[in-house]
Amino acid sequence: MLYDCIIIGGGPAGLNAALVLGRARKKVILFDEGKPRNAVTNESHGFITRDGIKPSEFKQLAVQDLKKYPNISIHKERVKDMKKEGLSFQIQTDNGQSFYARKVILSTGLRDGMPNIEGIHHFYGKSVFTCPFCDGWELRDRPLVVISEDERIFHYTKMIFNWSKDLVVCTNGKNHFTDEQRQLLAKNEIKVIEDGIKSLQGENGQLQRVIFQNGQEIEREGGFVATRLEQASTLGQTIGCEINEMGGIQTDKVGRTNIEGVYACGDLSLQAPPQLITAAAQGSIAASTIVGDLVNEDF
Template sequence: MLDSVIIGGGPSGLNASLILARAKKNIILFDEDKPRNAVTHESHGFITRDGITPSEFKKIAKQDLMKYPNFRLYNERAMDIKKEAGFFSIYTESGNVYISRKVILSTGLVDVLPSIEGIHDFYGTSLFTCPFCDGWELKDLPLVLITENPNAFHKIKLIYNWSRDLIVCTNGKNALSREQRELLLSKKIKVIEDQIATLHGSGGKLKSIRFKNGNEIERKGGFVAAGLKQASTLAKSLGCKQLPNGGIEIDHFGRTNIAGVYASGDISLSTPSQVINAASEGSIAAMGVIHDLVNEDF
């Protein structure tokens, strides 16, 4: 009988595993190694790890965890989880079944990019989603924000902090109000509502954006407002309550509405998507598990 399983080996699942391992809990981390940040060349904003590659971050984290004999790592997908008689049966793609008292879901999210030709060629190299993560590298460059989101105005203001040379492209959508467009014009931020035909550049470096009307603008990088969806259906199949924004509802210790099931990291959409935030949420959820196990066993 396991004390807990952790599903998902991103920063959240890794840090949750560390806290649980150090609490002498018998745990397994399931990680199919398909991270959301696979296209990212550097991770930023985590003190002592600023600029580290996601693969190196994960390598160091696993080295930290392997020091604990009560921790095991399986590189496979958890296909299904069933709650039976107060315990959880975790079914993996290899056909094995593991029984655990608690489950932490750290399965993360998937970015859904606008359907624009060429966008994937630049995503993670010169087009990003988070200005807090990558704004410094693009500071003062001619930038673009590609957005079809009607709530994009705040993101425009954020990006303006890093570069005043900014053009907003809404890809044929009416994403901004008249008042917002007027304010942007006063800041010399051009808004182009024409449909985008394709993005051009080489080696992952954006050079220009071509529109279906034949016009073209030169840009050296920028940001895209991506949609988000849950990377796994496990939370839904377990009956975890989903919020209107698509995140999983949790309390201050990562507990979901299903007793014994916890969620951490991007899955909850409760904090901005950064490595340091995900790791912090993993730590908190693990503490929630430990608190509950201690209370049950004392």
């Protein structure tokens, strides 16, 4: 069977794309490996009508919406390969099956690369987060640690200061501050520690202290860490999609990549703040673009 569209990735971007395509009467198949970026968290925030929802519940509700449409099918499976054959695409799943479609949406998301600090994974998504817009409210006014090993550290600290004034900034042995930035941090009574971090300690996901390699310890109740955002899948690069300077899959404003017939949406483009609502919106836009492109080809 030739599908109108294969969607690879079933986070908010892929799921919303499926909804729009399904409602436009297109034959859609969505593959999802089921390892979304926010799997480590208990609550998602900032999506109107769904503020505070569990990520797994958000997904269940989305799948329930899609079940109304017999022209949409969902497979819980990883896509391992994809190639263009003339005007259509062939994708291959982990169990060796092949599927064919006129268009492909990549919505495979990102992964968070963590600094190499003992214990950090116990707290990530529980009391240490990466996005203050997502989780700053829950940590407001608490004594927080801000960890970043790269040049984003000053801007990142400034943003987090919006939610809590009690900050200790840790560079984990790196030095990315200018003199002027150091003065501004001091003016706002933000302490900077540039020693290497040995470990994070606490209980049941609740951060209690940061231990440094020189033996120093500080008490903190939570924090933010600037992660390295990496593509969760190499399918985009494999098919020849252009990668932008942020490491995202480059698209035009309506989701088209440089490869004709391949569209991309959600976190993976790194062209919008990486959040649920922007991912879902990008999914909707890419799907509408595909409907328009198919109509133009067929009319």
